[in-house]
Amino acid sequence: MSTVSGRGLEKWFTRKEDPLVVTPLLSHRQIGESSLDVRLGNQFIVFRTHRFGIFEAIGTSTSVQPRRSQERQVIPFGDRLALHPGVLVLGCTFEYVSMPSDLECQVEGRSSWARLGLQVATASSVEPGFKGVITLELSNVGTVPLTLMPGIRIAQLVFREVKPPVYNPYSGSRKYRCPIGPEFSRLQDDYDWVTFSRK
């Protein structure tokens, strides 16, 4: 697999069948030499730490607990989100992405933000065939609070060609179908949780 350059993406953007879509791109400058900048969306999931002691991904209340322990927040464009040191917030890209069957991408932080202590993604691979906004795990590992605004360039996508194209794109996991905001953790849907769970 080799990284696709900004110019190289043209082929995927313009082809009729199974194109790459990143929409909307507010500026052409988002397409860099070897990556594509994406902007911060306005939906967030914050943890309601006061509502639970330990997060149990499996158990009698597995389908309920993630929702009880997390809360959606919308910060309108023009407003700000303060991210305090040590806090994890789920955000998402403003751009909606439709990945073709022969491309995958990695979500990487921008160095300008990284130098302030912002990490944007840990589960950073976006599979061929994925459609939706990309969930970002935003955490401030620095020592000073950071102000984030929906619409700012927050991360970059680095594309790699997949050869041969995957047969059944994004079929391995349909847990996150066409999301338009960050998704609650669905760890409980993992097929192997029960296997390792001692009754």
Add this chain to the structure above:
Amino acid sequence: MKSLPFSQADEDAWHETLRRRELRRCLISLAQLADTVQFTEDFVIETPTILARLIRVTAELLARGIDTTARNQDLEQINTVLGIITPHLRYVERAQISQTPWSIVQSAERLLKLAVGSESHFIIRPSWAYNYSVIGEFASVYREILSCWPWFNIDEWKEQVGLKNNESIYCISFPRIEKANCLLHANWGHEVGHILVARWVAADFGTVWTADESQMKRRIEDQMKKNPPSVDPLFKDMVIQEAVAEQMRATMEVARQGLIELLCDRVGIHLLGPAALAATMEYAARFAMDISPLQSSNYPPWRYRLRKMFEHCEPDLKDYTGVGYPNIEIAEYLEWLKVGSRLSAASTDLDVIKSSIITKEAYEFVSRHWEKAAEKVIAMLPPALARPYRMHENHDVIGKLVLRLKQGIPPNEIAHLSGQPASFQDILVAAWAYKIHKITKNPGWGNSDEYDLLFRLVLKGCESSYVHLTWGDKIDGEKL
């Protein structure tokens, strides 16, 4: 021990003291509640906080007035005002981001403001009743009530509220259970129509009614004389006159309400084209088509309303083969609309209308004045919205947006990397075209996952298009 009755003066003094203390306490509580809502809740647009401020400032200044300048004889009125304005806070509370389809609220507000003027502000909130409605206007009512009291410092109130004299606040409601169903929210076009139509009613309805009144009265009288009430001949004329007056009053109400609803439909369809028509059809399908206005709070029969809407949509229901209309993406939607238009071919609603002299006269009045009234109401729209939205003029764009929906991509821009965000109207029409396409291909289409996906894509499309339109050109000045 038996207590002695108050003297009147003592009782008045006792009453006043208690009243002032309790009113003051309630007004301060209301101001605090409004303050909490204004500053702690999240809203996607500014209007809810403006209404909260209006309520807070009003309550604060009334509380201060009670302490100082308010006259005793005004206390009962202040109590009435308190009773009126307190529930207004629920409009603010329910407009929180989490309660609304916030992704389309900004786009919708932009269109509504464009239609009735930027000095109008809108709150969009859910109601548990299954109904779309518009409430207001709030600011002028507050101003009018408060100006009645000479002791109330209206200038200070105006300064603190921060609204100019021509600024107004309306609240548009939608059914709570339809929160995500952004396709049905095309009904907001009808609701904003109420604001324009109210202006027409205030300016013109009285004049046109008066011009026709005597002839209508004569016909109703003639009808009455043919079937006179069986009373003592001594009282016959008097009873007839009373009955005629009653029927004239009823006729005017039916005619007025009929015109209002029909004109609002016209505004809705003018702004949103076949999206408004489809939304009205789906909404109307819950009810009988031919209910007499006399049995439905003077509302016109649904068939009559839809017929008027179809008449206006006529240019969109034709085929323009020369320009490839309809294209493949909207052909099924157009066919569905054409089938729907057969509803208006039946005349059962007209039979119901003709069956009573009241509705017959009222709807003849509506017919006589319909064209001119519609023209006048549409003329109130700004030049940017003077032309009606036509699907056949936008079919190319709509087709592209439908294609995106089919591919699981939000319909926010005309083509990928085009740098051209789609309009709110185009997005809604495309959403309807996509939905009808899915239903046509598979009548069983429409489980909750399928609807959920459609709604999500359309909501995201509206939001992205709004951001693109608002900030796109400002982002380092470089167009794609």
